[in-house]
Amino acid sequence: MDFSQKLLNLKQSHLYRLRKISENTQNTQMIINGKSLINFCSNDYLSLASHPQVKEAFKQGVDKFGVGAGASHLISGHTSAHQALEEALADYTGQKKALLFSTGYMANVGVFSALKDELDWVLQDRLNHASLIDANHLIGLPLQRYLHNDIESLKQKLAKQTGQGLIVTDQVFSMGGDQANIKSIEKVANQSGALLMQDDAHGFGVFKTNIPKNSIYMATLGKAAGTMGAFVAGNEDLIDFLIQKSRPYIYTTAIAPALCVATLKSLELIKQGDQNTKLLANIRYFKNLSKTLNLPITNSNSAIQPFIVGSSEKAIHISKKMISAGFYVSAIRPPTVPKGTARLRITLSADHTQSQIKQLLTQLKHAIQ
Numbered sequence: 001m002d003f004s005q006k007l008l009n010l011k012q013s014h015l016y017r018l019r020k021i022s023e024n025t026q027n028t029q030m031i032i033n034g035k036s037l038i039n040f041c042s043n044d045y046l047s048l049a050s051h052p053q054v055k056e057a058f059k060q061g062v063d064k065f066g067v068g069a070g071a072s073h074l075i076s077g078h079t080s081a082h083q084a085l086e087e088a089l090a091d092y093t094g095q096k097k098a099l100l101f102s103t104g105y106m107a108n109v110g111v112f113s114a115l116k117d118e119l120d121w122v123l124q125d126r127l128n129h130a131s132l133i134d135a136n137h138l139i140g141l142p143l144q145r146y147l148h149n150d151i152e153s154l155k156q157k158l159a160k161q162t163g164q165g166l167i168v169t170d171q172v173f174s175m176g177g178d179q180a181n182i183k184s185i186e187k188v189a190n191q192s193g194a195l196l197m198q199d200d201a202h203g204f205g206v207f208k209t210n211i212p213k214n215s216i217y218m219a220t221l222g223k224a225a226g227t228m229g230a231f232v233a234g235n236e237d238l239i240d241f242l243i244q245k246s247r248p249y250i251y252t253t254a255i256a257p258a259l260c261v262a263t264l265k266s267l268e269l270i271k272q273g274d275q276n277t278k279l280l281a282n283i284r285y286f287k288n289l290s291k292t293l294n295l296p297i298t299n300s301n302s303a304i305q306p307f308i309v310g311s312s313e314k315a316i317h318i319s320k321k322m323i324s325a326g327f328y329v330s331a332i333r334p335p336t337v338p339k340g341t342a343r344l345r346i347t348l349s350a351d352h353t354q355s356q357i358k359q360l361l362t363q364l365k366h367a368i369q
């Protein structure tokens with residue numbers, strides 16, 4: 001296998017991926033590759049990853065539970081901290097039960113793994129997150145994709161299915177920031193008897209949850225909650241079934257109990273609402289100012305605000321210009337987004353100041369010309 005030729009091909013097509021090293025906490029101001037930058041590409045939407053109260057809770061969790069869970073949930077790894085967090089997440093989402101997974105990727109594979117023998121077909125939104133598509137392929141269930149956020153396309157595909165099926169959608173789309181119309185999808189799912197699953201990785205903690213009865217809800221804790229891990233929430237039977245059948249749940253070490261203690265504090269802060277109010281004000285300010293500056297914004301109302309520029313080369317060029325000007329904005333290229341829709345994916349956090357947002361947009365206006 002000639003890896004070096006393959007790597008060269010990636011570089012020549014501007015698709016080679018590079019990691020940057022950050023040297024301080026996840027925050028709006030970061031040191032990246034030795035340079036101080038204002039960070040506009042974190043998923044830490046509520047600025048909880050370095051919140052003093054969350055850090056303190058984490059330390060207390062370490063004092064009480066040590067640093068590792070030591071085993072899987074079904075052996076000796078399920079602590080009172082995991083149990084308390086699951087109960088708090090079920091309560092917050094208005095569901096009977098919740099089940100923790102180590103990451104969102106694993107939670108998605110975990111759901112598909114449990115449903116492997118139960119489903120005849122799966123329909124997914126064309127722009128669903130890679131972990132949902134991978135989960136589907138890895139578990140080997142038949143997959144069809146409907147046009148993005150298009151209920152008619154979903155209905156057309158649905159009309160051709162027989163047997164038990166699953167409809168899957170991101171709630172907030174990870175690269176576009178737009179939201180699925182859960183109410184309409186729920187209606188269509190109910191008419192056909194299909195099960196509905198939503199991935200709310202980017203909406204959890206930002207927007208009020210909308211979870212239809214007897215559906216599957218998945219959200220991650222590494223974004224607005226500022227910690228790590230994920231959970232599935234739903235009715236008692238669903239969660240019990242996942243415990244029995246989900247291989248990525250059964251055959252892995254439970255997340256560190258101290259993380260659960262920290263996440264419980266995050267959840268408290270989410271419920272209290274101050275960080276959320278700041279984030280929503282920042283989103284409004286960003287959108288208004290973008291309009292005033294005639295910048296090409298989309299209809300996203302979430303913390304994810306993309307500027308679609310087209311080619312990968314152009315996206316990288318603008319991202320580099322922004323970094324030289326002191327702003328960390330990532331270029332997102334195919335295959336993460338469809339060909340010809342490479343973009344700058346700007347993400348807003350509660351702790352950004354209006355002055356930082358104004359500087360960003362003024363600089364962006366220069367960079368895209």
Ligand SMILES: Cc1ncc(COP(=O)(O)O)c(C=O)c1O
Nearest residue numbers: 103104105129131174201220222
């Ligand atoms: C929509 C969506 N689902 C799932 C995941 C995976 O979550 P995690 O990072 O916890 O693995 C992500 C993000 O990375 C995501 O954007």
